[in-house]
Amino acid sequence: MSEKMLHWLDKQAELMPDGIAIEEPGLMSLTFKELQTASRTFARRLAGKGIGVENKVAILSDNCPEYIVAVHAISYLGAIAVLLNTRLSEAEITWQLADAKVDFVLMDEVNKGKTESHKWRSQFSNCHFGEIGPEDNAVMLKREIDLKEGFTLMYTSGTTGHPKAVLHTFGNHWWSAIGSMLNLGLTHQDKWLSVLPMFHIGGLSIYLKSVIYGMPVHMLRKFEEKAVLHAILEGGVTIMSAVTVMLRRILEELDEKSCPSSFRCMLLGGGPVPKPLLEKAKEQSIPVFQSYGMTETSSQIVTLSPADALEKLGSSGKPLFPAQLQINEPDQNGEGEIVVKGPMVVSGYYGNVEASHKAITENGWLKTGDIGRLDEGGFLFVLDRRKDLIISGGENIYPAELESVLSTHPKLREVGVVGLPDSKWGQVPAAFFVCRNESLDEQELVQFCYEKLARFKRPKYFFEVKELPRNASGKLLRSKLVEIAHEMSRKKR
Amino acid sequence: MSEKMLHWLDKQAELMPDGIAIEEPGLMSLTFKELQTASRTFARRLAGKGIGVENKVAILSDNCPEYIVAVHAISYLGAIAVLLNTRLSEAEITWQLADAKVDFVLMDEVNKGKTESHKWRSQFSNCHFGEIGPEDNAVMLKREIDLKEGFTLMYTSGTTGHPKAVLHTFGNHWWSAIGSMLNLGLTHQDKWLSVLPMFHIGGLSIYLKSVIYGMPVHMLRKFEEKAVLHAILEGGVTIMSAVTVMLRRILEELDEKSCPSSFRCMLLGGGPVPKPLLEKAKEQSIPVFQSYGMTETSSQIVTLSPADALEKLGSSGKPLFPAQLQINEPDQNGEGEIVVKGPMVVSGYYGNVEASHKAITENGWLKTGDIGRLDEGGFLFVLDRRKDLIISGGENIYPAELESVLSTHPKLREVGVVGLPDSKWGQVPAAFFVCRNESLDEQELVQFCYEKLARFKRPKYFFEVKELPRNASGKLLRSKLVEIAHEMSRKKR
Structure with a gap:
């Protein structure tokens, strides 16, 4: 044939x-x-x-x-x-x-x-x-x-x-x-x-x-x-x-x-x-x-x-x-x-x-x-979409990719990313960050993302946290991040 | 793939x-x-x-x-x-x-x-x-x-x-x-x-x-x-x-x-x-x-x-x-x-x-x-259909196959088959035969075909001829057979 x-x-x-x-x-x-x-x-x-x-x-x-x-x-x-x-x-x-x-x-x-x-x-x-x-x-x-x-x-x-x-x-x-x-x-x-x-x-x-x-x-x-x-x-x-x-x-x-x-x-x-x-x-x-x-x-x-x-x-x-x-x-x-x-x-x-x-x-x-x-x-x-996939307006966004880019910022110790619901795009990425020594202005991060990431990938929300939630073996608990986001939004209101 | x-x-x-x-x-x-x-x-x-x-x-x-x-x-x-x-x-x-x-x-x-x-x-x-x-x-x-x-x-x-x-x-x-x-x-x-x-x-x-x-x-x-x-x-x-x-x-x-x-x-x-x-x-x-x-x-x-x-x-x-x-x-x-x-x-x-x-x-x-x-x-x-193909009611019939079957009849010297137009079936096979010594009754051939050939393949017409038309190198001239068939039909009328 x-x-x-x-x-x-x-x-x-x-x-x-x-x-x-x-x-x-x-x-x-x-x-x-x-x-x-x-x-x-x-x-x-x-x-x-x-x-x-x-x-x-x-x-x-x-x-x-x-x-x-x-x-x-x-x-x-x-x-x-x-x-x-x-x-x-x-x-x-x-x-x-x-x-x-x-x-x-x-x-x-x-x-x-x-x-x-x-x-x-x-x-x-x-x-x-x-x-x-x-x-x-x-x-x-x-x-x-x-x-x-x-x-x-x-x-x-x-x-x-x-x-x-x-x-x-x-x-x-x-x-x-x-x-x-x-x-x-x-x-x-x-x-x-x-x-x-x-x-x-x-x-x-x-x-x-x-x-x-x-x-x-x-x-x-x-x-x-x-x-x-x-x-x-x-x-x-x-x-x-x-x-x-x-x-x-x-x-x-x-x-x-x-x-x-x-x-x-x-x-x-x-x-x-x-x-x-x-x-x-x-x-x-x-x-x-x-x-x-x-x-x-x-x-x-x-x-x-x-x-x-x-x-x-x-x-x-x-x-x-x-x-x-x-x-x-x-x-x-x-x-x-x-x-x-x-x-x-x-x-x-x-x-x-x-x-x-x-x-x-x-x-x-x-x-x-x-x-x-x-x-x-x-x-x-x-x-459940493949490993924490965020779908925003039809585009696929992987938290791991955003985390690896954001982690290169000299002032950040670690970063965790999740998708949050959004009425227009379905989902949008949100970044949780832990600073090294000095605190970080959100605008600085926005500017950093502007240079490094496609627009649709840029986190719409930034949350500064003391530490990222992890399980005993050190695995990031993303579901916990979603909870934290809801809590912090409530507090803001 | x-x-x-x-x-x-x-x-x-x-x-x-x-x-x-x-x-x-x-x-x-x-x-x-x-x-x-x-x-x-x-x-x-x-x-x-x-x-x-x-x-x-x-x-x-x-x-x-x-x-x-x-x-x-x-x-x-x-x-x-x-x-x-x-x-x-x-x-x-x-x-x-x-x-x-x-x-x-x-x-x-x-x-x-x-x-x-x-x-x-x-x-x-x-x-x-x-x-x-x-x-x-x-x-x-x-x-x-x-x-x-x-x-x-x-x-x-x-x-x-x-x-x-x-x-x-x-x-x-x-x-x-x-x-x-x-x-x-x-x-x-x-x-x-x-x-x-x-x-x-x-x-x-x-x-x-x-x-x-x-x-x-x-x-x-x-x-x-x-x-x-x-x-x-x-x-x-x-x-x-x-x-x-x-x-x-x-x-x-x-x-x-x-x-x-x-x-x-x-x-x-x-x-x-x-x-x-x-x-x-x-x-x-x-x-x-x-x-x-x-x-x-x-x-x-x-x-x-x-x-x-x-x-x-x-x-x-x-x-x-x-x-x-x-x-x-x-x-x-x-x-x-x-x-x-x-x-x-x-x-x-x-x-x-x-x-x-x-x-x-x-x-x-x-x-x-x-x-x-x-x-x-x-x-x-x-x-022109592949080598003299006869298509009768949608079934393919090859003259060569019919010729090789008919040639096994002990009284026949040689046989040539062509398709003739038919108002119902499109085409039907016609057989031209040359006898050895004694002449042959058409019914005998019909009976012979009945035993050896599928019904749709059996010739509808039989024509006894003195010899088959061939070119110099001995190749059977089928187009000539079609002409002979027309001529013989006219004579019969």
């Missing part, structure tokens, strides 16, 4: 040359043929810069059509696309560029300042990705895709230390698209709304589904509830990927109106959804599909259909057809670590054998670190 | 335990959970007969739900299902049983006579496949499917000599189902009508799509136009696989009525469709998808959508997303042999290295033997 196929974009340009691939309402649209031409041209320009097989090309850009052109272009060269989170601080970006051994960086106008101090600086102004230089017309662009080969690389924070580089093969993306299609179905009327960042798997995967399915993507550069509603009510959008905070804002904007029946799926990632929100969504005909997944599973791997949404409240659903899920070493209540397996699960972290071995077993099971259980119907309930 | 997944039926029974898998209107229906239970029970019964990994279990049965139960049961044991064409003669069946090294034969009441003289005789009366014996409860049924492993084996006639055994892996079937889904789409309303024989790839593949998609199959044991129309008009059927002769009979039966819009696809295989038939189908809202494929491609690999059906008259469409197609060594008109590649294309013939090497290149390209060309839009036009 061959694991090769024609390059997806070439194939779709052959099947549906005039089909719309990407449309940005009122601004532009690209057919599959046009997307192919743009991507192949851009690939030849990259080749002119010396980019070829297995080079790493980073993209640091806000959402724009050229982003997707660049991703396809990189694939035509057999190079790897390293997708950088634009919300990261300069220090964080610099670390990732070095860790991934990036050869070349593509930037848009807005984000180019972020690596100004850096040797990776290259040019593309105003998102005109074509301005990088002349084409190399002699280069042989890849005609076939090998599903086993690497395609994209994204960083994901872990429970300890530095972020890890998740390397997706073409096959990982392919099987994710196929698994999703088997679950959600596919019609020739489908149009997927994209508002999530393209540097996250949830955003990127829409554009790969687009070329595999032959489906148009309705692109919005950023989330704006009015524009989203317009796309759903007037733009023919049938499916949308979103996070909880977006659903809330859409429902508020929708007011008393209902969604049209043509809008058949809101695929919701990034943590559980409160019941009142689900009920309101149902009232207003928004078909919410809750899901569970992570960068390592190439987007959702478990999904709950709207039919079950209220009855199975709090569940993430069942694993996609090509996926398997088990609870490792369940306790008497059936609770244990969620482990998943399947061709959409990556086989390891780039350049990090230790982390790969730790996370993925020989048989391909990924240990998610999340705690869950399966009910008698086989529905997954995620009980 | 893992190529393993949960056994499809186990997985679907987990996802949709109460979803309908197979329904036989007015007679029975099976949910995925029930189909799973029946198949696992039957697997344990087969295990009780000693069947296990890599054994070959043949099925010789008319269409019935137990057929599908048996196929899944065989897969649970890691054995291979050998699907026998019930239309074959006893001699033909006996040859295939021996060639495939079959260990065990499952038969229904109607067909069991066909191997009565044979050691492979086993029992299952009245299609109650469960009656073969007690269960082996100790057997470990397969929990995972490896896409690389063999699953089913079907015989297909070739241009020379004996039929060849096509071994489909799980992966071949999987990718065929996925390729079809990417082309036709999939909705939760879909229900596929099955009337084709289950021993043909076109019939079997519906039931494999069923467990992969979670889609009900509306099963009819045989083609009967009233029942088909009832299924479409009243039974909620949305898709149907058919051959041209069926379309003609459905259109006649439909009279002036139209098909409901819920019926979204008639997937038509087995040769080109005459334009008047296509036009009539369009008038009566039957959305015909013409297709091109063969047993070796695990069903259709090229499909033409109704939108293009009339404009691209005579075309078979474009290759499915995971498939590739080329014209080998095209002449100045772009005409040459059609070669195809993709993960739904088998990698060889079972136990026949020579035929495998001849048909499939090292890079996985299957040489179909058919002649075709691609137009500027990439649409395939099949110009």
